[in-house]
Amino acid sequence: MKFHLRVFVEIENLGKAMNALTDSGITGFYIIEYKGMSPEDWEGFSIKEDPKSAITMIKDYATDAVQICTVLNEEQIPIVEESVNKALKDDRYTIIEIPIRKIIVNYGGQEKKSKEVDVWFLEKKVPCFYCGEDTAQRIRIDMNKAKIWCTNCGATRHYIVKGSEKPGE
């Protein structure tokens, strides 16, 4: 199943969040800038209901923030969560995950040009060769490189592609 994932961060953390998403294999996203007010900031306020007061209120009290949105496979979600948490553990962020019922894409008669970038994620729970902990070892396989890392200690083995072989050649 595919999910729509939204990561809400303050604007100064946009770069960190984008790098974290890229690290976890996300290849495309879109960004929405917004003015955010958290419930704690908002509590106790009531505003005059004319539009001008409301806008002034937002200008004065709301924080500049961004929402980074992407569509991904369910299996990729824990990897994204881990990566975002690692990059932004001392910052505020919110992640919302929404299951998608259907996606319709129309290319308007044009051929889809770019080949979909395919990144695989696999996992194996075994004792880590480095820290010894019996924990998930994650594997990421790209077309030209691959890596295996321990979710406990972070020890990472990197591999690079050497070639490929078609049967009968």
Add this chain to the structure above:
Amino acid sequence: MKIEPWTLKKSSKCYNCGDATIHEVNIDQYKMTIKCRECGFTRYYNFHILETPE
């Protein structure tokens, strides 16, 4: 530092035959191979570097 070999499976669209097939993923200390069960197309990777935590 001995690393045990692993054998894993991944179902995905094959780059060669284009079908959704099972791929066998074999990993050991020095290399990784990924083979499509249907057409036999195989990609090879070599161990490059080890990155250890600070």
